[in-house]
Structure formats: structure tokens, C-alpha cells
Amino acid sequence: xxxxxxxxxxxxxxxxxxxxxxxxxxxxxxxxxxxxxxxxxxxxxxxxxxxxxxxxxxxxxxxxxxxxxxxxxxxxxxxxxxxxxxxxxxxxxxxxxxxxxxxxxxxxxxxxxxxxxxxxxxxxxxxxxxxxxxxxxxxxxxxxxxxxxxxxxxxxxxxxxxxxxxxxxxxxxxxxxxxxxxxxxxxxxxxxxxxxxxxxxxxxxxxxxxxxxxxxxxxxxxxxxxxxxxxxxxxxxxxxxxxxxxxxxxxxxxxxxxxxxxxxxxxxxxxxxxxxxxxxxxxxxxxxxxxxxxxxxxxxxxxxxxxxxxxxxxxxxxxxxxxxxxxxxxxxxxxxxxxxxxxxxxxxxxxxxxxxxxxxxxxxxxxxx
Amino acid sequence: xxxxxxxxxxxxxxxxxxxxxxxxxxxxxxxxxxxxxxxxxxxxxxxxxxxxxxxxxxxxxxxxxxxxxxxxxxxxxxxxxxxxxxxxxxxxxxxxxxxxxxxxxxxxxxxxxxxxxxxxxxxxxxxxxxxxxxxxxxxxxxxxxxxxxxxxxxxxxxxxxxxxxxxxxxxxxxxxxxxxxxxxxxxxxxxxxxxxxxxxxxxxxxxxxxxxxxxxxxxxxxxxxxxxxxxxxxxxxxxxxxxxxxxxxxxxxxxxxxxxxxxxxxxxxxxxxxxxxxxxxxxxxxxxxxxxxxxxxxxxxxxxxxxxxxxxxxxxxxxxxxxxxxxxxxxxxxxxxxxxxxxxxxxxxxxxxxxxxxxxxxxxxxxxxxxxxxxxxxxxxxxxxxxxxxxxxxxxxxxxxxxxxxxxxxxxxxxxxxxxxxxxxxxxxxxxxxxxxxxxxxxxxxxxxxxxxxxxxxxxxxxxxxxxxxxxxxxxxxxxxxxxxxxxxxxxxxxxxxxxxxxxxxxxxxxxxxxxxxxxxxxxxxxxxxxxxxxxxxxxxxxxxxxxxxxxxxx
Numbered sequence: 001x002x003x004x005x006x007x008x009x010x011x012x013x014x015x016x017x018x019x020x021x022x023x024x025x026x027x028x029x030x031x032x033x034x035x036x037x038x039x040x041x042x043x044x045x046x047x048x049x050x051x052x053x054x055x056x057x058x059x060x061x062x063x064x065x066x067x068x069x070x071x072x073x074x075x076x077x078x079x080x081x082x083x084x085x086x087x088x089x090x091x092x093x094x095x096x097x098x099x100x101x102x103x104x105x106x107x108x109x110x111x112x113x114x115x116x117x118x119x120x121x122x123x124x125x126x127x128x129x130x131x132x133x134x135x136x137x138x139x140x141x142x143x144x145x146x147x148x149x150x151x152x153x154x155x156x157x158x159x160x161x162x163x164x165x166x167x168x169x170x171x172x173x174x175x176x177x178x179x180x181x182x183x184x185x186x187x188x189x190x191x192x193x194x195x196x197x198x199x200x201x202x203x204x205x206x207x208x209x210x211x212x213x214x215x216x217x218x219x220x221x222x223x224x225x226x227x228x229x230x231x232x233x234x235x236x237x238x239x240x241x242x243x244x245x246x247x248x249x250x251x252x253x254x255x256x257x258x259x260x261x262x263x264x265x266x267x268x269x270x271x272x273x274x275x276x277x278x279x280x281x282x283x284x285x286x287x288x289x290x291x292x293x294x295x296x297x298x299x300x301x302x303x304x305x306x307x308x309x310x311x312x313x314x315x316x317x318x319x320x321x322x323x324x325x326x327x328x329x330x331x332x333x334x335x336x337x338x339x340x341x342x343x344x345x346x347x348x349x350x351x352x353x354x355x356x357x358x359x360x361x362x363x364x365x366x367x368x369x
Numbered sequence: 370x371x372x373x374x375x376x377x378x379x380x381x382x383x384x385x386x387x388x389x390x391x392x393x394x395x396x397x398x399x400x401x402x403x404x405x406x407x408x409x410x411x412x413x414x415x416x417x418x419x420x421x422x423x424x425x426x427x428x429x430x431x432x433x434x435x436x437x438x439x440x441x442x443x444x445x446x447x448x449x450x451x452x453x454x455x456x457x458x459x460x461x462x463x464x465x466x467x468x469x470x471x472x473x474x475x476x477x478x479x480x481x482x483x484x485x486x487x488x489x490x491x492x493x494x495x496x497x498x499x500x501x502x503x504x505x506x507x508x509x510x511x512x513x514x515x516x517x518x519x520x521x522x523x524x525x526x527x528x529x530x531x532x533x534x535x536x537x538x539x540x541x542x543x544x545x546x547x548x549x550x551x552x553x554x555x556x557x558x559x560x561x562x563x564x565x566x567x568x569x570x571x572x573x574x575x576x577x578x579x580x581x582x583x584x585x586x587x588x589x590x591x592x593x594x595x596x597x598x599x600x601x602x603x604x605x606x607x608x609x610x611x612x613x614x615x616x617x618x619x620x621x622x623x624x625x626x627x628x629x630x631x632x633x634x635x636x637x638x639x640x641x642x643x644x645x646x647x648x649x650x651x652x653x654x655x656x657x658x659x660x661x662x663x664x665x666x667x668x669x670x671x672x673x674x675x676x677x678x679x680x681x682x683x684x685x686x687x688x689x690x691x692x693x694x695x696x697x698x699x700x701x702x703x704x705x706x707x708x709x710x711x712x713x714x715x716x717x718x719x720x721x722x723x724x725x726x727x728x729x730x731x732x733x734x735x736x737x738x739x740x741x742x743x744x745x746x747x748x749x750x751x752x753x754x755x756x757x758x759x760x761x762x763x764x765x766x767x768x769x770x771x772x773x774x775x776x777x778x779x780x781x782x783x784x785x786x787x788x789x790x791x792x793x794x795x796x797x798x799x800x801x802x803x804x805x806x807x808x809x810x811x812x813x814x815x816x817x818x819x820x821x822x823x824x825x826x827x828x829x830x831x832x833x834x835x836x837x838x839x840x841x842x843x844x845x846x847x848x849x850x851x852x853x854x855x856x857x858x859x860x861x862x863x864x865x866x867x868x869x870x871x872x873x874x875x876x877x878x879x880x881x882x883x884x885x886x887x888x889x890x891x892x893x894x895x896x897x898x899x900x901x902x903x904x905x906x907x908x909x910x911x912x913x914x915x916x917x918x919x920x921x922x923x924x
Contacts, residue, residue, distance in 0.1 A: 246540070277539070287898065289517055
């Protein structure tokens with residue numbers, strides 16, 4: 001079972017905080033991979049917020065292909081961050097790790113945000129497909145103010161490998177996953193967190209409803225619903241589908257993945273709409289043991305449980321800094337000064353929502369009070 | 370030339386018992402000649418006979434065997450093909466001394482002779498394929514263990530429910546956001562089709578007329594009990610041939626699916642009762658085909674059309690009631706689907722799901738795609754070749770039709786391609802529980818893509834102790850002489866069947882299936898929704914089958 005460490009803060013902080021939290025939860029991950037997604041970036045990205053950042057890994061050959069393709073589309077490279085690699089035993093170094101900031105092609109500059117988002121996503125998908133066969137290009141995200149870093153190995157060793165403790169890479173929201181490899185082969189794209197057009201999630205547990213959910217999402221005709229090297233990637237896409245594509249408020253994410261029973265729906269003021277959702281979105285209901293942590297484009301972070309609450313999860317912190325963790329020890333490591341009595345252990349009906357800027361936390365309950 | 374002895378020497382055109390599918394084993398020493406067996410034999414295959422025979426006897430103080438001639442009473446099997454023994458073994462059931470039983474004769478040449486008069490042999494009941502079906506070869510191999518702990522079938526909450534009815538895709542739902550909450554946008558005028566929540570195993574179409582009054586009553590009572598007492602929303606299809614008006618006007622009609630087939634029998638009275646109905650039926654099924662005899666119509670033989678049936682169907686008594694193979698007023702699929710579905714929907718105020726039932730066939734996808742474009746089509750029921758029937762030609766039963774497994778899978782995957790897999794539920798039928806594995810077969814079909822399954826034959830076998838099996842044993846549903854009283858309108862026969870017992874067994878069958886389905890789904894980590902299309906859970910020990918069904922191969 002993977003271990004998850006998400007921190008949202010009003011101040012910039014380093015991803016090493018997340019990594020150290022993962023280290024305290026070490027018995028829960030086997031060091032088969034690390035994923036990091038950073039949002040609201042500081043440091044050298046602070047002044048570049050409106051430009052899209054392409055995060056990925058390339059071989060030498062892949063770099064040439066990537067450069068050619070981006071040039072052909074008309075993207076202008078305006079900044080590049082590359083980790084200062086320090087060789088570490090057990091981590092196989094690849095040629096180029098990068099987060100590249102691009103300026104939009106001329107004819108895309110004045111398009112709407114939605115059109116730009118689609119363009120960025122399609123570019124990322126094309127690049128991914130170009131490098132998939134020979135593993136020459138891996139791209140994880142292409143979006144403004146987002147950096148994603150993934151590699152196979154132990155989180156602490158990888159932090160050292162990437163030099164994260166010395167780098168000035170920092171952000172206000174950082175999600176990290178220490179991977180416990182389960183039923184699938186160890187593969188970079190299978191590392192959480194997953195990101196699509198501003199929406200991001202990571203999960204501990206295994207999704208037994210994966211195949212019907214994947215089929216349902218893929219049949220929606222949206223090009224971004226692809227990949228699925230991990231059964232957990234669908235959680236991110238369900239979030240994107242419900243919030244962006246269908247335009248539902250965030251709390252309906254919980255109603256979709258863990259629908260209420262009919263008699264419980266009756267207690268809700270929006271029962272009519274909820275009844276329709278329960279039927280129409282039946283294939284997206286999750287059944288496996290899962291705890292999902294995610295963020296939305298405005299910086300709201302949340303945590304939800306599957307209906308049986310078979311996976312742990314805890315949220316706690318102080319005003320201006322909250323952590324959403326899969327284990328209490330991770331939370332103790334990150335925010336030891338908090339009032340522990342106010343820690344939240346979400347139950348089956350709960351959705352813990354931390355507002356943008358980590359100002360306040362609330363527990364939304366599926367059943368009306 | 371006359372034979373010298375006066376006996377007829379020419380035995381041509383006579384058959385020996387070795388030609389027959391069953392040979393009666395009668396034990397003279399055990400038989401006390403009570404005559405019960407000959408009285409109950411539905412075929413008249415055995416009869417009491419008197420013979421003048423030479424027998425060896427020993428008697429006296431110092432017994433010495435000697436031949437004597439004596440008149441003896443025997444039970445003999447007739448070697449007339451019209452009165453062949455079907456092997457139902459009702460004679461064994463009534464015999465107080467275990468003196469009689471039919472024995473299967475694998476060397477029989479029955480089919481060579483059973484077409485006298487140029488008429489192909491007809492039989493009722495089952496397809497004559499006793500082999501293991503694909504459904505029985507499917508195994509559930511994705512078992513949750515450590516990373517995804519198995520659920521507890523007894524402790525966790527399970528939701529074994531499905532829907533019939535057109536489900537709107539999320540993109541088309543008339544919803545808007547108001548104060549951070551979703552509300553239904555009434556001003557959009559969008560039609561929201563009716564949907565029913567049902568137990569995923571439903572009772573398939575068996576008509577009043579085909580079934581005896583006691584059998585039908587038993588099933589109906591069981592269904593009402595399951596819904597109202599056990600809380601298991603089992604629905605039952607009426608089959609063609611109408612519905613008792615008293616029941617139509619009752620609140621129980623909501624547990625029944627009314628079927629309209631090409632004979633339209635009984636629909637006059639249903640339409641006339643419409644204004645007086647206090648509840649809507651669960652759904653309307655339009656029958657275009659039947660899996661056991663695809664492309665064939667139905668037939669209720671004259672002897673079964675007794676007064677009650679004649680009244681319900683609106684026909685004279687004791688006349689043959691054939692339903693044509695097609696709906697005679699419709700000449701194209703577009704017309705059939707569009708006109709019939711829409712007119713039936715309209716008749717019930719667009720409050721009742723209306724769906725067609727077709728035979729399993731390679732053309733099923735054509736029908737499916739037509740339905741997928743019709744916003745009023747509520748589902749598609751596909752009946753595979755292993756389905757049962759009351760009466761059909763032997764050749765139709767044995768040689769016509771398409772197995773359900775690949776048919777349903779193909780249709781489901783077609784819907785997936787169109788993104789309509791949740792929109793148009795597929796109901797699978799035909800051969801579910803053929804070997805007794807009701808829940809396992811149903812679960813396998815659900816995981817191949819069916820939203821629900823319809824079962825008829827298994828229900829008869831399990832609830833009324835039907836004698837027939839896939840070896841052509843009994844299977845005389847077409848003669849109106851069902852020895853159990855299931856498919857007969859003869860009071861002497863149907864009075865043998867206690868409707869209360871049928872109802873009780875039906876409840877037990879569904880409660881057991883409910884438990885077994887949980888026992889299958891729990892170890893696979895599924896409980897809150899039916900695992901429709903969860904094909905990663907299935908495997909089969911045949912590579913070609915695995916490839917065809919797009920599931921994994923395991924051996």
C-alpha cells in the first residue's frame with residue numbers, strides 16, 4: 001500500500017518536507033518509486049506563473065525529438081530547470097530530467113484558457129506517444145505553474161539523487177507518493193500523483209472497479225483519458241470529468257465515487273439530481289480500498305475515503321499550513337506544533353476540504369446534518 | 370401367402386425397444402401389480418398386459434422343476450413410436466416397491482423414426498446439448514487478497530441491484546448548479562426516461578397458458594413475497610398471452626413485465642384495463658425472437674386453451690394459437706423498433722421502460738445499434754440458444770441459434786465503443802443455470818457486460834421439481850401432459866402441483882442466489898455496484914474463447 005504526503009501552505013516550502021514525512025511512513029512503501037507534483041511554484045518559477053511548464057524525462061535521442069516537435073508547434077523555451085543530479089547507488093540515472101517553461105505559439109496567445117488547456121494536453125499526449133515505444137520521452141504534465149517529478153527508487157535516495165535538499169525548488173502545494181508496487185510492473189507512468197488540466201490526485205489502495213471505470217472514461221471521447229498504467233489514474237480523471245467536463249461542484253466527486261444508498265439520498269435536499277447521478281455515473285463508483293487525496297485548479301485540497309474506509313488517512317495542521325497524510329506519523333513529522341485534538345480522520349461519508357492558501361479546513365458530510 | 374400357423378410372420382415396420390431412447394426396466398418379482406405406474410405415465414408408454422406363458426415351477430414336498438402354462442400379469446413397454454418413453458421416471462416415483470424405472474439407451478435411433486407423416490419431430494423444453502457451456506467454463510480468477518483486501522460477504526454492505534430502463538448519459542442530464550448544489554433544470558423540457566431498480570436475476574417470459582394455473586400462481590406469489598417481505602426486487606416477465614385483469618388492476622402488477630409478442634394475445638384486455646390500473650408494470654418486453662427456436666413463432670396448442678386462457682387471450686376455447694415468427698404489421702427493424710417502442714411507451718404515458726427481446730444471433734449488433742440511437746428504447750434482451758421453450762421443432766432446438774456468452778460480450782463491447790454501455794442495459798438469457806450454477810452463470814454474464822439476466826428453465830426445474838433435463842429426459846411440455854403439472858392445463862395434472870410450495874421454493878432460490886452472488890463478488894472486492902463489464906475478473910481455459918471474449922486465459 002502506497003504512502004501519501006500532501007502539504008498545502010500559505011508559504012513556499014521545499015518538497016523535502018514531504019519526502020521526510022514519507023520516510024517516517026517507510027514501512028508502508030517498498031521504495032519502488034517516488035512521484036512529486038508541485039503547484040503554486042516559488043523559487044525560479046515564481047515570476048513565470050502564466051507560462052506552461054513541461055515536466056518529464058528524456059533520453060538524448062528523445063530530447064532531440066522533443067525539441068524539434070516543440071519548435072515545430074511554435075513553442076518558445078524561456079526557462080529550464082534541471083535537477084543537480086548527485087549519483088546515488090540504486091538509482092539508475094537517465095539522460096535528462098527537466099521542467100521546461102515555454103511561451104505559447106503566437107497564434108495561441110489570445111485563445112481562451114480552455115482552448116489553451118486542450119492544446120497543452122494534446123501536445124503532452126503526442127509527446128508521450130512519440131516516446132512510448134522506446135521509452136525515449138516521458139512527459140508527466142504540461143500546464144502553467146505545475147512541476148511533476150517521478151522516478152523509480154526509494155523516496156529519500158531519490159531526494160538525494162535530485163538534490164532536492166539543496167535545490168531552491170519550492171511550492172505552496174506539494175503532493176508526494178512513496179510507491180508500494182503491487183500488481184503491476186514498476187513503471188514510471190504508474191507513479192502517482194496523476195495530473196490532468198489542473199486536477200491532480202494520488203491514492204493508496206487498489207481499485208477493483210478499474211476496468212469498467214477505464215472503459216467508461218475512455219469511451220467519453222476525451223483524448224486525455226488514456227494511459228492507465230496504474231489503476232489509480234482513473235481517480236484523477238473522474239475528478240476532471242465531474243468538475244471540468246460536467247461542471248459539478250467539488251463535493252459531487254464524493255457522491256460519484258461513493259454514491260449514497262437510495263434511502264440516504266432521500267435525506268438530501270438535492271435528491272432529484274443525486275438520483276440521476278447515481279444511475280448515470282454508476283460505472284464510476286469505486287469499490288476497492290482507496291483513500292484519495294487531490295487538488296483542483298484553484299488550489300483546494302481534499303481527502304476522501306472509499307465507502308468501507310479500508311484505508312487510513314488523516315488531515316491536520318495549523319492555519320496557513322495543513323497536511324493530508326496516509327499516516328499519523330507523517331503528519332507529526334511535518335506539523336508537530338498543531339493541536340492534535342483537531343486532527344481529522346475522515347469517515348465513510350466525509351470529504352475533508354482545505355481551502356486555497358490553507359486558510360481553513362472543513363469536513364463536508366454526504367449526509368445532511 | 371398365409372402363414373401356416375396363423376401367426377403373422379412379417380414384422381417389418383415394427384420397431385424393437387432397442388430403437389427407443391428409454392427402455393423400461395420392470396422387475397416382475399417386486400411388482401405387486403397395483404397399476405399406479407401405468408395410470409400416471411403421461412406418454413402411455415407402459416401398459417398392463419396379460420400373457421399366456423410357459424413358466425418353470427417347482428412345488429411339492431420334493432420340489433422338482435417342471436414347465437407349466439399359465440396366465441400372468443405384466444407391465445410392458447409399448448413399441449409404438451407415438452408412445453415412446455421420454456424417461457421422465459414418474460413411474461418410478463409412484464411405484465411403492467421400486468419395481469420400475471426407465472433406462473437411457475444410448476444406441477437409440479429415435480430421430481430416424483420420429484418424423485412420421487412428413488412432420489418433423491417437435492418437443493418441448495430444453496435444447497439437447499448436455500455439454501458444458503461456455504458460461505460453466507468461466508472462472509472468477511481476480512481474487513482480492515492483500516493489496517486489495519477481500520470484502521466480507523456476510524458483514525459488508527452489498528448492493529446487488531441493477532436497472533432496466535434507458536439511463537441518460539451524464540453529459541445529457543438536465544442539471545444546473547444553484548448555490549453550490551445541483552438541481553434538475555425543469556425549464557429544459559428534457560425527457561427523463563423511466564428506470565426501474567431490479568435484482569439482477571429476473572424470471573424470464575413464461576406465459577399464462579404455457580404454465581399451469583398452479584405454477585403461475587406459485588411464481589407470482591413468490592415474486593410478491595420476495596419484493597414485499599424479503600426486500601429483493603425480483604421481477605417476472607408474463608410471456609405472451611396476456612395477464613389476468615384482476616392482477617392488472619392490483620398493486621402487484623409493478624413486479625411484472627408484460628410481454629407483447631407477434632400474436633398480440635391478451636393485449637386487447639391489457640389495453641382495456643389501462644384506465645383502471647393503479648400501478649404501472651415494471652416494464653414492457655416486445656418479443657421478436659426466442660433463443661431456443663430463433664426465427665420461429667410460438668404456439669399454444671388447442672388442448673391448453675381452456676376457458677380461463679381463452680378469456681385472458683380473447684380467443685375461442687380449444688383452438689391452436691400460433692404466433693407468427695415476425696410482427697406481421699412491421700416489415701423493417703427501424704419500423705419495428707421505432708413504432709412499437711414508441712407506441713407502447715405512449716400507451717403507458719412514457720412512465721414504463723419498453724425494450725425488445727431478440728434471439729441470440731450474429732445480427733444482434735444491428736438491432737443493438739438501432740436501439741442505441743432510439744432515446745425511448747429502454748434495454749435489449751438477448752436470448753441465447755440454450756433457452757427453453759414450451760414447444761419447438763427438434764431441429765430448431767438442437768441446431769439453430771447463437772450461444773449467449775460471445776453474443777452479449779460483443780454487444781457490450783460495441784456499446785463501450787460508443788460510450789453507451791451504461792445507457793442501454795443488456796439483459797442476457799438462455800442457458801443460465803443449465804447445470805445448476807445459477808449465481809455463477811449470472812455473475813459471469815454480468816462481468817461479460819450484461820446488466821441483468823433472465824432465467825426461466827432453471828426456475829421451473831428448481832421451484833416445481835421439473836423432471837426434464839438437457840438429455841431430452843421428459844421434455845414433453847408441448848403435449849400438455851406435463852407429469853409434474855407445470856405446463857399443462859389439465860386439472861388432474863396441475864392439481865399435483867402445490868402453488869404454495871412453488872412460491873416457497875422460489876423465495877429460497879432467490880435468497881440463495883443473493884448469498885451466492887455476494888460470495889462471488891466479495892472476494893473480488895466488489896460490493897457497492899454490480900461489476901458490469903469487470904472482464905478482468907474472468908478467465909477461461911481455452912485460448913480461442915479467451916480471445917473471442919477478450920478475457921484472460923488461465924489453465
